[in-house]
Amino acid sequence: MSEAVQNSRLAHWYRSWEEQTESVTLAMWFFLVTEVMFFGGIFTAYLIYRAQNPEAFAAASHHLDIVMGGVNTAVLIGSSLTVVMSVWAAERGKQKALATWLFLTMLLGLTFLVIKYFEYSAKFEHNLVPGASFEFHDTRAGEHGYVDPSRARMFFHLYFFMTGLHALHMIIGLGIYGVLLFNTLKGKYSVRWHDPIPVAGLYWHFVDLVWIFLFPLLYLIGRH
Amino acid sequence: MNPGPGQKEQDMSSTAEHQTDAPPDYLNDGYGLRSWLLTTDHKRIAMLYLMSVTIFFMMGSFFAALIRAELVTPEGDLVTPDMYNRLFTMHGVIMVFLFLIPTIPAVFGNFFVPIMIGAKDLAMPRLNLASWYVFNVGAVLILYSIFAGGLDTGWTFYVPYSSSYSATNVVTAAVGIFIAGFASIMTGLNLMVTIHRMRAPGMTWFRLPLFVWANYATSIIILLGTPVVAITILMVGAERMFQLGIFDPAYGGDPILFQHLFWFYSHPAVYIMVLPAMGIQSELMAAFARKRIFGYRYVVYSSLGIAVLGFLVWGHHMYTSGQSAYAAAVFSILTMLVAVPSAVKTFNWTATLYRGSISFQTPMLYALAFMGLFLVGGLTGVMLGTLGIDVHVHDTYFVVAHFHYVMVGVTVSAFMGGLHYWWPKMTGRLYPSFPSKISAILVFLGFNLTFFPQFLLGFMGMPRRYHAYPVEDWQVLNVLSSAGATVLGVGFLLPAVYLTWSLFRGKRAPANPWGAVGLEWDIPSPPTKHNFEEDVVVTHEAYDYDARRDAIAAAAAAKQEADLV
Numbered sequence: 001m002s003e004a005v006q007n008s009r010l011a012h013w014y015r016s017w018e019e020q021t022e023s024v025t026l027a028m029w030f031f032l033v034t035e036v037m038f039f040g041g042i043f044t045a046y047l048i049y050r051a052q053n054p055e056a057f058a059a060a061s062h063h064l065d066i067v068m069g070g071v072n073t074a075v076l077i078g079s080s081l082t083v084v085m086s087v088w089a090a091e092r093g094k095q096k097a098l099a100t101w102l103f104l105t106m107l108l109g110l111t112f113l114v115i116k117y118f119e120y121s122a123k124f125e126h127n128l129v130p131g132a133s134f135e136f137h138d139t140r141a142g143e144h145g146y147v148d149p150s151r152a153r154m155f156f157h158l159y160f161f162m163t164g165l166h167a168l169h170m171i172i173g174l175g176i177y178g179v180l181l182f183n184t185l186k187g188k189y190s191v192r193w194h195d196p197i198p199v200a201g202l203y204w205h206f207v208d209l210v211w212i213f214l215f216p217l218l219y220l221i222g223r224h
Numbered sequence: 225m226n227p228g229p230g231q232k233e234q235d236m237s238s239t240a241e242h243q244t245d246a247p248p249d250y251l252n253d254g255y256g257l258r259s260w261l262l263t264t265d266h267k268r269i270a271m272l273y274l275m276s277v278t279i280f281f282m283m284g285s286f287f288a289a290l291i292r293a294e295l296v297t298p299e300g301d302l303v304t305p306d307m308y309n310r311l312f313t314m315h316g317v318i319m320v321f322l323f324l325i326p327t328i329p330a331v332f333g334n335f336f337v338p339i340m341i342g343a344k345d346l347a348m349p350r351l352n353l354a355s356w357y358v359f360n361v362g363a364v365l366i367l368y369s370i371f372a373g374g375l376d377t378g379w380t381f382y383v384p385y386s387s388s389y390s391a392t393n394v395v396t397a398a399v400g401i402f403i404a405g406f407a408s409i410m411t412g413l414n415l416m417v418t419i420h421r422m423r424a425p426g427m428t429w430f431r432l433p434l435f436v437w438a439n440y441a442t443s444i445i446i447l448l449g450t451p452v453v454a455i456t457i458l459m460v461g462a463e464r465m466f467q468l469g470i471f472d473p474a475y476g477g478d479p480i481l482f483q484h485l486f487w488f489y490s491h492p493a494v495y496i497m498v499l500p501a502m503g504i505q506s507e508l509m510a511a512f513a514r515k516r517i518f519g520y521r522y523v524v525y526s527s528l529g530i531a532v533l534g535f536l537v538w539g540h541h542m543y544t545s546g547q548s549a550y551a552a553a554v555f556s557i558l559t560m561l562v563a564v565p566s567a568v569k570t571f572n573w574t575a576t577l578y579r580g581s582i583s584f585q586t587p588m589l590y591a592l593a594f595m596g597l598f599l600v601g602g603l604t605g606v607m608l609g610t611l612g613i614d615v616h617v618h619d620t621y622f623v624v625a626h627f628h629y630v631m632v633g634v635t636v637s638a639f640m641g642g643l644h645y646w647w648p649k650m651t652g653r654l655y656p657s658f659p660s661k662i663s664a665i666l667v668f669l670g671f672n673l674t675f676f677p678q679f680l681l682g683f684m685g686m687p688r689r690y691h692a693y694p695v696e697d698w699q700v701l702n703v704l705s706s707a708g709a710t711v712l713g714v715g716f717l718l719p720a721v722y723l724t725w726s727l728f729r730g731k732r733a734p735a736n737p738w739g740a741v742g743l744e745w746d747i748p749s750p751p752t753k754h755n756f757e758e759d760v761v762v763t764h765e766a767y768d769y770d771a772r773r774d775a776i777a778a779a780a781a782a783k784q785e786a787d788l789v
Contacts, residue, residue: 003637012344012754013344013345013346013349013422013754014349014422015422015759019421019422021418022421023347023348023418023420023422024347024348026421027347027348027413027414027415030413030416030447031409031413032680033447033448034255034409034413034447034448034450034451035451037447037448037449037450037451037452038451038452038454038455039455040451040452040455041452041454041455041456041485042459044481044485045459045481045485048478048481049470049476049477049478053476057462060269070341088724101541107582110789125467130466130468130469131466132466148476150469150475150476151476153469153475153476153478154469154470154476157466157468157469157475158470161459161468162582181564
């Protein structure tokens, strides 16, 4: 790609390359602050109800598939690695490696969603999706107190709302990475200008991080 | 805002006569609808926003007029009770979400923050344009919900009424507010990044004009608060559609949680409305007292202090909702703390006037009105923050009067003041001063006549949101209030007339019609597309009127000397 085209990547309202890179990076950080507050609202609701109904939430949590959840956690942590590698490749102008790492990131993201799909389907089969056909039985071994099915139903509501919101962010992330991959294959990025790669990486890491909080909150607490 | 094609050609030719090689101003840099709808120029986007919020302000005022008409008589004889519920909801939703929250950051912040810091544009111009579209999409959804059957939950959307019982378009309105919130976040994000990274060389943090600081503090609140109300409203929508059970006690939910989450945003939202207004106030005080703002740094800290404290006081909306007495007491003390930075500002503005050379131009009249109205609004806020008084006047007209003194008295006064202050810069036209002074006085008198009686009504026990009132004694005060609303309406209609007139027939504005100090006054009116033709280097602090006075004197002396020679 010619130097003139490369230089045109510096938008005219910025004084320097540094100002441009710093601005877009800072913008993503600020956006992530809003995301923290956004998820914060639903996390607050979850924590309050968990504290109010520990028994019912533990019983409901027992129905979640810890294997699928665990594998998904590993998949996402792996995708964070590929994201970091894509930034590494972009900084050194290794276009082929960049395309590969972006592709692998998308593949892992897709894997996560596929596993999530199977997890959701299993919930439908077992009538654990809140709605007319919702049925709840305490399947834990040993003696436990009475579990109010309506509170278990609330757990599943929160489960679907929170993981659904997270999955939506994953889907948006896949879209972003699709664009990045497309642009990489068209040779748009260079050592001089590749701001979208690390900026998108920040977003991807954040979405991973949300899952790192969701997994213990939904799957692990109260499990023996 | 957008003169007809003939007018533009005339502008073009007259500019061409004077300066042949100077770049055209931003209004003449490209014509036609397309050049406006696809613009990324922060100044044009500000103008687009100005048009949108003006329309919404008029709609909100229309509903207010109907409310005041209904309350002229004790009987509910003008509209049905259901219709009345819809009226005050429409008034509140439109005014809060489509006017008060976006207006100053998106219009004046958008237009002047980049200029004041010596930048060519906001950091992300396309995001800026997108925010205007997103805002309007949200607005269209809200308006759709209003005209396709209405909305009767009040602007607060309290559950479980909104989630389970109201038969009106809650989901559409909720989605609309959710989307409009995105626009707010986009603007806040953009302003924040711009202020952080795009200041001209020499423009240090403590050389920033206070309006820039005010927008910065506001953006912090927008970034931290708006997402919370977004998720809350999303949960209300989901609860309505899928019986989510987070807020509905029938499914084990807790309606009080909604109030916590809602007010966690909606109380700071009050500061989203007033902080930028206070920024305008600082600009006006300095410009029309010809003095540097007294205690500049403390005004900065007070803005940041309000932004922080604003997040710690939401519980004062819930004294009667059954929160613990300890929580209520803590919230009460924290609420009173907000009075400290607010008082710092008020005292500093007053001290700025001391020994200033004050001129009573129209913007200054609005600024002085602001001072009085904010004093009443702020002090009644302390009263309401006091537990004992609040329980007595909770949900009465006392509260209505209080928040109108703050929202209208502060935000709308500052909006009008800013509009009159910057209008010559934004449009390149001067407006006639006599009618504008009349309008400022009418707004001040009409406002007090409308809302002061409501304090009395509230103290006598008249509840808010009732469309009929049984006690005949209350009628006199209600009639006074409605009469005041009429005066207020005239006060707001006048500017619509003479400002529109000035667009076409107003005299051309010089670069600095007020003799004010600031980067925005060093460039032509209206500014060119890139604001500055040369790179800006800032060597002075904000409001250096003393230095400017010397410069003016020196220039006069030099001229005199030259004449002698």
